[in-house]
Amino acid sequence: MDLNNRKFFHALLNAPSPSGYESPAQMVASAYLKKYADKVETDINGNVIALKKGSGKQKVMIVGHADEIGLIINHIDDQGYLYVKTLGGFDLNLLPGLRVNVHHKDTIVRGIIGKKPIHMMRGMDEPPKLKIEDLWIDIGASNKEIALTRVAIGDIITYNSQIEMLNDDLIVTKATDNKAGVYVAAAVMRELAQKSIKASYYAVSSVGEETTMRGARTSSFRIEPDIAIAVDVTFTSDIPGADKRIYGDVALGKGPVLTLGSAMHPKILSLLQDIANELSIPYQIEIAPAGTGTDADAIHSQRTGTATAVVSIPNRYMHSPNEVIAISDLDNAVRLLAAFIQKLDGKTNLLRH
Numbered sequence: 404m405d406l407n408n409r410k411f412f413h414a415l416l417n418a419p420s421p422s423g424y425e426s427p428a429q430m431v432a433s434a435y436l437k438k439y440a441d442k443v444e445t446d447i448n449g450n451v452i453a454l455k456k457g458s459g460k461q462k463v464m465i466v467g468h469a470d471e472i473g474l475i476i477n478h479i480d481d482q483g484y485l486y487v488k489t490l491g492g493f494d495l496n497l498l499p500g501l502r503v504n505v506h507h508k509d510t511i512v513r514g515i516i517g518k519k520p521i522h523m524m525r526g527m528d529e530p531p532k533l534k535i536e537d538l539w540i541d542i543g544a545s546n547k548e549i550a551l552t553r554v555a556i557g558d559i560i561t562y563n564s565q566i567e568m569l570n571d572d573l574i575v576t577k578a579t580d581n582k583a584g585v586y587v588a589a590a591v592m593r594e595l596a597q598k599s600i601k602a603s604y605y606a607v608s609s610v611g612e613e614t615t616m617r618g619a620r621t622s623s624f625r626i627e628p629d630i631a632i633a634v635d636v637t638f639t640s641d642i643p644g645a646d647k648r649i650y651g652d653v654a655l656g657k658g659p660v661l662t663l664g665s666a667m668h669p670k671i672l673s674l675l676q677d678i679a680n681e682l683s684i685p686y687q688i689e690i691a692p693a694g695t696g697t698d699a700d701a702i703h704s705q706r707t708g709t710a711t712a713v714v715s716i717p718n719r720y721m722h723s724p725n726e727v728i729a730i731s732d733l734d735n736a737v738r739l740l741a742a743f744i745q746k747l748d749g750k751t752n753l754l755r756h
Contacts, residue, residue, distance in 0.1 A: 404730050404733060404734055408586075408590055408593070411431070411435045411586065411589070411590075412582070412586045412733075413566055414431045415428055415431050415432065415469075415582040415585055415586060416566055416576050416577070416578055416579070416582050417566070418430070418431050419471075419473075419504065419506055419559065419561045420469050420470055420471055420473075420578070421470060421471055421472065421473025421474070421475070421490040421491070421559045421560075421561060422470035422471070422472070422473065422490045422491050422610070422611055422612070422613040422614040422615075423470070423490060423610070423611060423614065424470075424473070424490075424559050425449055425469045425470050425610045425611075426449065428469040428470075428471075428582065428585070428608070429445070429449055429450075429451050429469055429608060429610070432451050432469060432585055432589055432608040433445070433451045433453075433608075435589050435593075436451065436453040436589055436592055436606060437453075438593070438596075439453075439455075439592045439593045439595075439596040440453035440454055440455055440592055440596075440606065441454055441455055441456050442454045446621065446622065446625065447621075448610055448611070448617055448618055448621050448622075449610040449618070450607060450608065450609050450610055450618045450621065450622045451469075451607070451608040452605060452606075452607050452622055452625070452626065453589070453592055453605065453606040453607075454603060454604070454605055454606075455592060455595055455596070455600065455603065455604045455606075456603050457600045457601045457602045457603040457604065458599065458600070458601050459601040459602060459603075459748070459749040460749060461601065461602040461603070461629050461630070461747055461749045462602065462603045462605065462626060462627065462628045462629050462630075463602045463603070463604055463605070463628060463629065463630040463631070463632070463744055463747060464605040464607055464622075464623065464626050464628035464630070464631040464632070464702075465587070465588040465591060465604070465605070465606055465607065465631075465632045465633075465634060465740060466584070466588060466607040466608075466609050466619055466622065466623075466631065466632070466633050466634070466698050466702070467581050467582075467583070467584020467585040467586070467587060467588045467607075467608060467609070467633075467634045467635065468581045468584060468585070468608075468609045468610065468611070468612030468613070468618060468619070468635070468698055469581070469582070469585050469608045469609065469610060470490075470491070470581075470610055470611055470612055470613050470614075470618075471491070471561065471577065471578035471580065471581075471582070471613070472489070472490060472491030472492065472493060472580075472613055472722055473489075473490040473491065473559050473560055473561050474487040474488070474489060474490065474503070474540075474559070474560035474561075475487060475488050475489075475490055475557060475558070475559050475560065476505070476540075476554060476555070476556050476557060476558045476560070477556070478556070479547050479550050479551065479554070479556065480539075480547065481546060481547050482545075482546060482547070483542070483544030483545055483546050483547055483549055483550040484517070484539040484540065484541060484550075485505070485514065485539060485540040485541075485542065485550070485554065486536065486538075486539055486540075487535065487538070487540065487560060488535065489535055490559070490613065490614060491613030491614060491722070492613070492722060493535075493722060494722060494723070495533040495534070495535060495537075495538065496533060497723055497724075498516045498518075498533075498538055499516055499517065499518040499533075499538065500515070500516065500517075501515070501516045501562065501563075501724060502514070502515060502562075502563040503515070503516060503540060503560050503561065503562060503563050504560065504561050504562070504563045505540070505542065505553075505554050505558050505559075505560050506558055506559050506560070506561070507553060507554045507555060507558045512542050512553050512554055513542070513563065514540040514541060514542045514560070515540065515541045516538055516539070516540055516541075517538065517539050517540070517541050518533070518537055518538050518539070519537070540560065542554065561577070561578075562577040562578075562724035563724075564576055564577035564578075564724040564725065569727065572656055572729045572730050572731050573655060573656070573727055573728070573729055573730075574727070574728060574729075574730060575725050575726065575727045576725070576726065577723075577724045577725070577726060578726070579636060579716070579718055579726045579728045580635070580636045580718060580721055580722065580726060581612065581634075581635050581636055583634070583635075583636055583716045583718075583728060583733060584633070584634035584635050584636070584716070585608045586733060587634045587714075587716070587733060587736045587737055587740065588606040588607060588608065588634060589606055589608070590733075590737045591604070591606065591737055591740045591741045591744065592604065592606045594737060594738075594741040595741055595744060595745070598745065600744055600745055600747075601747060601748050601749055602629075602630075602744060602747040602749065604744050605626050605628065607619075607622050607626075609622055609698055612635075612697070612698050616698060616700065616701040618698070619633070619698030619699075619701040619702050620701040620702070620705065623701070623702040623705045623709060624705055624706065627706060628702075628709055629709070629710060629753065630668075630671060630709070630710045630711075630712075630747070630753070631699070631702045631703070631709045631710070631711045631712075632671070632699075632711070632712045632713070632714055632740065632743075633695070633697045633698040633699035633702065633711070633712075633713050633714075634713075634714050634715070634716070634736065634740070635695075635696075635697040635698065635713065635715050635716070636715055636716045636717070636718035636721060636726075636728065637653060637660050637662075637689060637715035637716070637717060637718060638650065638653065638717075638718065638721055639653050639654055639655055639717045639718065639719045640652060640653050640654070641653070641654035641655060641717075641719070642719060651688070651689045651690060652687070653687050653689055653717050654687070654717060655717050655719060655727065655728065655729045655732070656717075656729040656731055656732060657685055657687055657717070657732075658679075658684065658685030658686040658687055658731075658732060658735050659686055659687070659714050659715060659716060659717075659732055659735055659736040659739060660686070660687045660688065660689050660714070660715040660716070660717060661675055661676065661686055661687070661688055661689075661712070661713075661714060661715075662688075662689055662690075662691050662695055662699075662712070662713035662714075662715065663688060663689070663690055663691070664690060664691035664692050664693065664695065665692060665693060666691070666693065666694065666695065666699065666700065666703050666711065667691070667695075667699075667703075667711060667712055667713065668703075668710040668711055668712060668753070668755070669755065670710065670751065670752075670753060670755070671710050671711070671712040671753075672712055674743065674746065674751070675712065675714070675739065675743055678739060678742050678743055678746060679739055682738065682739075682742060684735050684738055684739050685735060686735070686739070687717070689715070691713070695713050697713050697715075699711045699712070699713045710753045714736055714739070714740065716728050716729075716732050716733060716736060717729065717732055
């Protein structure tokens with residue numbers, strides 16, 4: 404990853420974009436893509452769709468979702484504490500004590516997620532399972548009236564998390580799920596900018612994957628791709644206690660992950676594997692017998708069907724404020740997918756049999 408792409412990736416990560424509120428990240432993606440694509444458009448849902456025209460009729464789409472998990476203010480009590488609903492899936496046990504950013508108009512209000520202290524729960528056999536209504540956000544307001552001068556019902560909230568490198572390859576921050584996928588789709592566009600291709604390439608930064616998958620559904624309906632590849636993140640099993648008999652063997656820094664399963668197109672997967680082997684690009688395999696939990700689930704049955712695959716970036720501590728991924732896995736995903744698009748000649752028979 405060169406300096407230009409690193410700055411782009413960091414800008415994506417720093418742009419707040421909870422599901423349904425992706426505009427800041429989409430503006431970053433659009434500005435980058437306009438440097439390299441023949442055309443960049445947005446749609447009514449907020450998807451960013453960039454096109455590099457090919458000389459043939461085949462169309463290939465690579466999609467990464469721009470939305471991250473977040474919170475939204477649902478209630479402010481008389482003491483000035485904020486109560487929230489979730490935008491996407493959370494492990495609520497991670498939240499107490501975390502610092503967060505409340506996004507109010509053009510300002511950021513700092514807050515702390517609080518809960519009833521364990522010392523006030525004595526006498527219980529064990530603390531009750533956390534529910535979102537058990538948590539609140541403290542912004543230092545002494546009452547509701549003061550709180551309402553700083554925030555409002557409906558303001559979105561994101562983790563207050565910094566970008567850091569754990570070593571030369573591992574980056575730790577929030578929202579690599581799935582700014583990583585947006586980065587890969589856009590970086591492939593840059594990689595192909597000065598090259599001739601036969602298949603037209605659509606790089607899509609989609610919206611709403613964490614909640615509705617509406618972005619993937621509507622963008623693929625519009626584009627009508629022959630081939631679609633969702634780039635997302637996937638859990639690693641390189642942590643203590645992970646049962647590889649259940650989760651497979653996926654680790655940071657060992658390459659992007661190709662998903663095998665009933666919804667994935669075998670000819671696309673075979674071509675990706677052939678290219679990776681030819682170019683000595685490391686890759687890993689995971690199994691998804693039915694759904695993948697990615698935008699691919701909304702695409703593969705679109706219209707009369709789309710030849711679909713999933714390429715994932717290994718992610719340690721997903722949906723936490725400190726997700727860890729490897730820069731080398733991003734770089735190898737870009738190499739693999741750029742080579743894949745260049746390999747398409749419009750002659751591949753996509754029928755399964």
